[in-house]
Amino acid sequence: MRRLLTAPLFVLLLAGGILPTSAVAQAPLATTNTKAKNLWDKAQSQAKDRDFTKALETLKQLNEKFPSLGEPYLMKGSLLKAMGENSLAFEAYRDGVSKVPLNSSRANDYFTLGELAMSFGEYKTAADSYQKYLKSGAKNLRNTPRVQRQLQNCEFAQKAMAAPTGPQPERLGQPLNNFRFQYFPALTADSRFLLFTGRPAADSGEDLFVSRFTKEGTIGEPTSISPAINTPYNEGAGTISGDGKTLVFASCDRPNSVGNCDLYISRRTGNTWSKPQNLGRSVNSPEWDSQPTLSADGRTLYFTSTRRGGKGQEDIYVTTLDAQGNWTPARNLGEPVNTSGKDMAPFIHASGTTLYYVTDGLVGMGGLDIYRCELQAPNKWSIPTNLGYPLNTFENEASLFISSDNRRGFCSRSRAAEPGVKQERDRPVELFGFEVPEIIRARETSTYTQGRVFDAITKKPIQADVQLYDLNTDELVQYVGSDAENGEYTVVLNEGRQYAMYAAANKYLMKSLSFDYSDKRTFDPLTLDIYLEPVRAGRSIVLNNLFFDTKEFELKPKSRTELNRLIAFMKQYPDIQVEISGHTDDVGSDDDNLSLSQNRAKSVYTYLVGQGVKADRLRFKGYGETKPLMPNDSDVHRQQNRRIELRIL
Helix, strand or coil, rough: CCCCCCCCCCCCCCCCCCCCCCCCCCCCCCCCCHHHHHHHHHHHHHHHHHCCHHHHHHHHHHHHHHHCCCCHHHHHHHHHCCCHHHHHHHHHHHHHHHHHHCHHHHHHHHHHHHHHHHHCCHHHHHHHHHHHHHCCCCCCCHHHHHHHHHHHHHHHHHHHHHHCCCCCCECCCCCCHHHHHHEEEEEECCCCEEEEEEEECCCCCEEEEEECCCCCECCCCCCCCCCCCCCCCCCCEEHHHHCCEEEEEEEECCCCCCCCCEEEEEECCCCCCCCCCCCCCCCCCCCCCCCECCCCCCEEEEEEEEECCCCEEEEEEEEEECCCECCCCEEECCCCCEEEEEEEEEEECCCEEEEEEEECCCCCCCEEEEEEEEEEEECECCCCCCCCCCCCCCCCCCCCECCCCCEEEEEEEEECCCCCCCCCCHCCCCEEEECCCCHHCCCCCCEEEEEEEECCCCEECCCCEEEEEEEECCCEEEEEEECCCCCCCEEEEECEEEEEEEEHHHHHHHHEEEEECCCCCCCCEEEEEEEECEEECCCCEECCCCCCCCCCCCCCCCHHHHHHHHHHHHHCCCCCCCEEEECCCCCCCHHHHHHHHHHHHHHHHHHHHCCEEEEHEEEEEECCCCCCCCCCCCCHHHHHHHHEEEEEE
């Protein structure tokens, strides 16, 4: 049987197959009735011989004939639990504990009932049972730390259920949920493609599937992502970059792997996925590495690992692509994200500033709950907060995904227990969707711009680097490549930010674009094709990210991003000479506009020379209002006419 790369999140085996000592070493019956004692001895003998079925039949007789006796119910519960019949075991323990007086010899029964009650969301019963455990007076109550934590969980859960944070997630309809198990949903930034892991049966392998959303909002039939990806090995727990071009997934027991389950990467050109490559020893460990999540540009990767040196058995780690295109050594996220418990299934929102993950190491609903934390500074995360009910329940929660626009959420959940299903791993797992309540949304809402990059002369698509900078911090926040086959690109933009975007390719002039969402009422996706001019005499570009105050020629601080790109361009092409051209709109006198345009062009010239660009490679000139790009008939057109250009001489 193939190892499951999603383990241990979905393979949560309940205790079974081992006969507990309490099943054959029960306290004496609280009765002198001979018939009851004979049945009791008979049941214990049958249990000792491991004939559980007959023992349960005998105990049933005891329950029917002597319903006030609690001991037979407790023994029945112990046997049923050993057989994996946890639902029936819970009922038996609940009946048994209610019929016996508080006694130190029953401490383990109180604890067991509390654990079973928690597993079914019976928080009041659980709390009562845990309190009895603490009050029992038994010596060596080794489960006290867990009981105290569970009591905190009971209190939290009951308050959370009384104040839901949003509507119940709804099971996604056809054509989804056709497998017995489907989980780890992930969307591209434009919400066109839904990626998830599918598994036909409990004993079958995992593969990656994709469904496409139409413009009308309907979703297509799931299809295998690619024969290059899905193989006889397990593939799943996948994540996809915002532009849908980078895929990272987990696969287990492959030849030449680093550990038992490793992370692999594949990149898409056109409609073809590359042969997956192991991410290597900087990322993978000799242990279990799985459950990845990529940043929007595919250059930061979070994942779950059981490697040594963590805070708990499972911890969350992060790695990034360096300037040479290599993944840096994976780093433990540390506190407060990682705990002494299980910290798993991370999801980084497209905005890059909000992380969601599941853990049982914090107070919650009792199992693996989903938590949310925000990036406050580089490598510094806020205290995680529980998403509350109904996204968290008494069940072990799995993965969560929230769309870039903060509107739609997806998760996977176990279906309610079916008759005859004894173990968690046998219960179907399905995909659910929900409208995202404001309280659990990512801190920043994202949109995107996408289009294609072309050669301005031949009109053929070209591969180009597309980089996005935050103008307020001069920080490179995204770096993607356009598709070599069709020129497609997608870049994610966050609300409240002002960006400079650059498209550049070898032997082409860079394209300078500006996006200001710092105070914008509309925040809609953009479709923007980009045409790159070849580096040759007479070709020019508009520098859209140079900023001046009205009627002033001193460069504002946020112009440094563009200025530094200009310096890099001049270093890349050391033999070219350029003219920096200043232009204005028609507001004001001709002489004033000519002077202003000349001085603004000179400011750029002076900065470049001051940073080491040779003066004999540069010249500057002001043209005033004499060369408008658009008629000066609106504020938008006048803004386009107020510009600085770079022209190759």
